Amino acid sequence: MNAPPPPKVAGIDPTVPTPAHTVAPAPPAPEAGPAPDVPAGTPPPVAAPDASGSLLQDQLAGWVSDLTTLHELTERMCRTSALQDALEELLRAGAALVGARRGLVALEPGDGLGPRTTLGLGLGRADLGHIETVPRDALLTDGTGGPAVHADLFAEPGLDPRHREVAARLGYAASYALPLTTDSARLGAAVWLYDEPAAPDEHHRHLIGRYLRQAAEHLALLLEVERTRACAATLTEELLPSRLPRLPGVQLAVRHRTGPRGGGDWYDALPLPDAALGLSVGSVTGGGPGAVAAMGRLRASLRAYAVMEGEDPVAVLSDLELLLRLTEPARSATALFAYCEPAARRITLAGAGHSPPLLLGERRTEYVETSLSAPLGMLACWEAPSVEFRVGPGETVLLYTDGLLHRTGEAMDRAFARLHSAAASVPRALRGDPGAVADHVLRTLLPEDGTGDDEDVVLLAARFD
Incomplete structure (x- = not known):
């Protein structure tokens, strides 16, 4: 009998492979023979644990835990009603998912209509000023618009010298950056900084990727609201x-x-x-x-x-x-x-x-x-x-x-x-x-x-x- 697939949570559509079975096939029954004598009061034999079933239960528990985490983080993001609050929530949630302590998000809408802003987590204004001097392609993307993984900035060959210089000044040794995109627009990018050489594993990259896809949709809505408010305020002031x-x-x-x-x-x-x-x-x-x-x-x-x-x-x-x-x-x-x-x-x-x-x-x-x-x-x-x-x-x-x-x-x-x-x-x-x-x-x-x-x-x- 096949196990039912886990339910969808908060709009997240997890790609979970359906297990082939949940219980190992039973061995063939032995031939019937005379029943052995069993002393009165002897408890029935306990079946040995099924290793395959335990593994599957662990996998299901892990999937449920991941979905619960994504649900909670996405729900917190959707409760934000201001653009800056949403960006701060994105940085905090992303840092928890990838195991980083510091990070920044650069909001740079691809249509050029603004607003453009940079917000930091665990970084002061002067720190952000230093990071702003690092070329965007070296810090936020891999050159093709995908994730930029720098697991060891001081041992990586071909790294932009300015990036290494800023990392030494601010005391971080690794970075992981992801673009913020929706199906129709590019909003910017987010990067998290590690104090020691490190990089998220495949599992955590999958989680942060799914979270950012949901967060980017919410950010796009708040961006339109912010633009509408700014236009109304500008019109009022001009009158x-x-x-x-x-x-x-x-x-x-x-x-x-x-x-x-x-x-x-x-x-x-x-x-x-x-x-x-x-x-x-x-x-x-x-x-x-x-x-x-x-x-x-x-x-x-x-x-x-x-x-x-x-x-x-x-x-x-x-x-x-x-x-x-x-x-x-x-x-x-x-x-x-x-x-x-x-x-x-x-x-x-x-x-x-x-x-x-x-x-x-x-x-x-x-x-x-x-x-x-x-x-x-x-x-x-x-x-x-x-x-x-x-x-x-x-x-x-x-x-x-x-x-x-x-x-x-x-x-x-x-x-x-x-x-x-x-x-x-x-x-x-x-x-x-x-x-x-x-x-x-x-x-x-x-x-x-x-x-x-x-x-x-x-x-x-x-x-x-």
Whole structure:
């Protein structure tokens, strides 16, 4: 009777030869004869162990152990969601499979679209710098794109001199490198370094080869995600001001963090006639390229309305509301526009579904009271009036998007309280620099564990002299 083949585990299709049999053929039965006399109480004879069956059991146990190991390592790789985390996991798993202590992975997509990076295991930045000077063909491939095995770098004839020199400097005596490839793309290569002359045997080469085939597929997916995020971030940055204007009587600073999907948060600072300044922040609902494109259209329209009638923020937002309702009825947006007169330190602002600005001074830290209004695209008619207030010398006005509050992970009332506390805790020595004020608020307010990182954040600080 044949033994059943071992089950497939986690997508790994092991090439396991089917054994010819599991039990040795029974010897021919002896001829029947008179039964010998057996004393009462004598235990039955114990059959001698079958050497062939024990060997097969050992082989099956080894195959199951290998498959279990590959399953666990592949599952850990698939749980990674960031490219750098996946590369670090690949290095750790590969080092365990080939019995090495150090290694590096060079991500160099064959299509040339990037990103390109080199990550080390047990290697410092200076060590990676030395290894970068070794020709790629000498270190990572055998010249034909296959594995590069250097079992003894100091005894191997014809080795690249630079490779031997770097090995002596870093203290490794052998290396084993494999390409990272999928069925359709070349991603780069990984190399593991041994402190003594060594090389993985055929069994461990088979295991690491199977693991890298699975890992490369996951890396290819993360690479596409990384490229998409980078494109969305680049598009967003290109649609926002490349620099802030410089006007007498006011200093500006902005901090903008884009979520992985590329959201629709924006900011703007626009010089206006009569030495005035227009400041705006806002957010378009949704995410991805569609929200980014809508944000660009909305911000460009707001700039035009601000130039024509910026001294009346309600008129600016009313025009923007009408435009959004007519051209993109399926979208809504929040917005705040402030008309600033730096010489008089006077600000007139209006908001649509947006959080109130925060005023930070030597003697006060308080939210500006603004009229309530629904978001743009949801107004039947404009009912919220504008608000006018003055700021004192050296005071800073903070404009921000709701993503700053959402990233705290708190309910909105607690998030507002935490923002107020973060602003009030800015040291006096930093309050003369709006950039330092913004950095302190973000550092104090946002959690270090990355909670809410899918939200866009805009924090615009304006300090009046």
